[in-house]
Amino acid sequence: MLDTDDWSLEEIETVLDQTRAMVEILSRPIRRAPALRGRTVILFFAEVSTRTRVSFELAAKALSADVVNITATGSSVEKGESLLDTVRTLQALGGDVVVMRHSSSGAPYFVAQRTESAVINAGDGWHAHPTQGLLDAYTLRDALGELGGKRVVIVGDILHSRVARSDINTLVPLGARVTLSGPPTLVPAAWRCGQLPAGVTYEPLLDRALDGADAVIALRLQRERQESGLLPSLREYSRVWGLSLDRVGRMRPGAPVMHPGPMNEGIEIDAAVAHGSRSLIETQVTNGVAVRMALLYLLAGASTPSGVPAAAAPLEERG
Amino acid sequence: MRTWLTVPILLGAPPPLTTGPARPGRERQTTTLLSRDDVRRAITRIAHEIVERERDLSLLAIVGIRARGDALASRIREAIRANEGVDLPLGAIDITLYRDDLTRIGYAPVVRESEIPFSVDDRVVVLVDDVLFTGRTVRAAMDALVDYGRPRAIRLAVLVDRGHRELPIRADFVGKNIPTSPEDDVRVHLTEVDGRDDVEVAVRERV
Known part of the structure; x- marks a missing residue:
C-alpha cells in the first residue's frame, strides 16, 4: 500500500x-x-x-x-x-x-x-500519505454524505504536502471537486499555471475559494518554509491564509473544517476554528x-x- | 509500478465457516426441504418457544449473525411483537474478524458492520443463525458478543440444524433438524437476502 x-x-x-x-x-x-x-x-x-x-x-x-x-x-x-x-x-x-x-x-x-x-x-x-487521504475521505463522507458534486478546499503549503496529494487522489475519484489555495510560492508551478489534475482547480484568493465550499482542509505550515524565503513572515501568512471564524463563515452553513495535525494554532488555523463546532479534527x-x-x-x-x-x-x- | 499490492478482495458473501477444502463431488440433485410456509411456521414456533422459556421478557434481546441470521432475528422479533406486544432489542453481529480460518482462506472477506444498539450486560441474548453445522460460526459469534459485555446468558436459535458439530455447541431453539451428509450443501434462502423463502439441500456425489 x-x-x-x-x-x-x-x-x-x-x-x-x-x-x-x-x-x-x-x-x-x-x-x-x-x-x-x-x-x-x-x-x-x-x-x-x-x-x-x-x-x-x-x-x-x-x-x-x-x-x-x-x-x-x-x-x-x-x-x-x-x-x-x-x-x-x-x-x-x-x-x-x-x-x-x-x-x-x-x-x-x-x-x-x-x-x-x-x-x-x-x-x-x-x-504521498495515503492513509491520511483515505481517512480524510472517510471523515468527509461521514459528515457530508456522498461526495459527488461537493467542493472541498485545501489551503496551505500545497507544494511540500503529501497530504494534499493523497487527499486529491482519494477525494476526486469519489466525485468531489477540489479547490487548492495557498501562497503562489507554495503551489507547484505547473498547477499554478493551470496544468492541474482532473477535478482540481487553483484559486489564489482564499476568500473566493471558500465562498460556498462544502468543507476545508487546512495544511500544516512548516516553520522552516519562512527561513527558506518562501514566505515573508508567519504573521502575514496567518493574516492572508489562516482560517479564522470569519473566513470559515463564507462556506456553506455547517461546512466542516479539517486539519491533518499537528496544528500550528494561530498560524494556519485559529484556535476558535480548530476547537469550534465545525471542527472534525478530533474525529479525523x-x-x-x-x-x-x-x-x-x-x-x-x-x-x-x-x-x-x-x-x-x-x-x-x-x- | 502498480502500488496497491493487489490483495484479492472478495466482494460478496464470505464462504461458510467449515473445515477443509471445497467439498468434492458433482452436485447430484437439489431438494426443497422447507417451503415458504414451513419457514414461516418454524419462525413462529421458535418465537413461541423463546417466550415460553424466558419468562422475563424485559431481559431478552435478539442478535442475528450476518448475513441471514440478522434477517431471521428481525422476523422472530416481529413474531414476538405480534404475539406478546413486546418490542425486544434487536442487534446484528458480523463474525468475520473472529473466524478461526482467516489464515486459511487466502483472502480477506468483507467485514460488515455489527450493530448492537443496547447493552448486553445482564441480558439473555438469543443468537440467531440460519444453519447450525460445525458450530464454528456460533463460537465466533459468542466471542464477538462477549466483547460487548457480559450477558446473563446466551441462547442459540437456528432455522436448520444439520448436524456434524466440531465443537461442543448445541441449539436451544431449532426450526428443523435435517440429517445430512457432511458433503451436502444446505442452502437457506430468505426474501431479505435472496428474494425468496425456502431451504434446499444439494446432495453431492461421493468421489
Whole structure:
C-alpha cells in the first residue's frame, strides 16, 4: 500500500466500507478483535511522528497483532546503517506488515521491492500519505454524505504536502471537486499555471475559494518554509491564509473544517476554528485508527505474507 | 509500478465457516426441504418457544449473525411483537474478524458492520443463525458478543440444524433438524437476502 494514485473507485470504496465496520469495533467496550492474532506489524518510522505512529499502533493492537517499533533515533540507523541494511534486518525479523515513514519520497517503494512483507506507506517525503487521504475521505463522507458534486478546499503549503496529494487522489475519484489555495510560492508551478489534475482547480484568493465550499482542509505550515524565503513572515501568512471564524463563515452553513495535525494554532488555523463546532479534527484522529485497521486487515488479515501476491517479484530475483 | 499490492478482495458473501477444502463431488440433485410456509411456521414456533422459556421478557434481546441470521432475528422479533406486544432489542453481529480460518482462506472477506444498539450486560441474548453445522460460526459469534459485555446468558436459535458439530455447541431453539451428509450443501434462502423463502439441500456425489 504505497500510494492511492492508481486505485480504482472500487478499491477506495472497499477500504471505506471496511473502515465503517472498524469504527464500530472501536466503539465497543472491548476495542479488540482477534483477526490478526499471531501477526507482527513492524512500525518503521525514520521521520518523527506521533499521531500516525500511535494511530497505526492502536490499529494493529485493536486487531490483536504484535507490534514492534523501530525509530531512526535510538536504532542502528543512527550508527549509520543504510536503508538497505535496515530492510534486510526487517526481512529477517519476519514482520507480516511493515508500516514505514521516511523523509525521502519513494523510500517505501525501495523497501517494498526488497521485502516479502506487505509495506504500508505512512508518509514519504513530499510524495504521498495515503492513509491520511483515505481517512480524510472517510471523515468527509461521514459528515457530508456522498461526495459527488461537493467542493472541498485545501489551503496551505500545497507544494511540500503529501497530504494534499493523497487527499486529491482519494477525494476526486469519489466525485468531489477540489479547490487548492495557498501562497503562489507554495503551489507547484505547473498547477499554478493551470496544468492541474482532473477535478482540481487553483484559486489564489482564499476568500473566493471558500465562498460556498462544502468543507476545508487546512495544511500544516512548516516553520522552516519562512527561513527558506518562501514566505515573508508567519504573521502575514496567518493574516492572508489562516482560517479564522470569519473566513470559515463564507462556506456553506455547517461546512466542516479539517486539519491533518499537528496544528500550528494561530498560524494556519485559529484556535476558535480548530476547537469550534465545525471542527472534525478530533474525529479525523479517531477515524484514522479505523482506516488503518481496515488496511491492516485487508493486507494481512487472511493469507500468510507469502500468500499475498506482491506486485514485486520475490527477493532472490532482484538480487 | 502498480502500488496497491493487489490483495484479492472478495466482494460478496464470505464462504461458510467449515473445515477443509471445497467439498468434492458433482452436485447430484437439489431438494426443497422447507417451503415458504414451513419457514414461516418454524419462525413462529421458535418465537413461541423463546417466550415460553424466558419468562422475563424485559431481559431478552435478539442478535442475528450476518448475513441471514440478522434477517431471521428481525422476523422472530416481529413474531414476538405480534404475539406478546413486546418490542425486544434487536442487534446484528458480523463474525468475520473472529473466524478461526482467516489464515486459511487466502483472502480477506468483507467485514460488515455489527450493530448492537443496547447493552448486553445482564441480558439473555438469543443468537440467531440460519444453519447450525460445525458450530464454528456460533463460537465466533459468542466471542464477538462477549466483547460487548457480559450477558446473563446466551441462547442459540437456528432455522436448520444439520448436524456434524466440531465443537461442543448445541441449539436451544431449532426450526428443523435435517440429517445430512457432511458433503451436502444446505442452502437457506430468505426474501431479505435472496428474494425468496425456502431451504434446499444439494446432495453431492461421493468421489
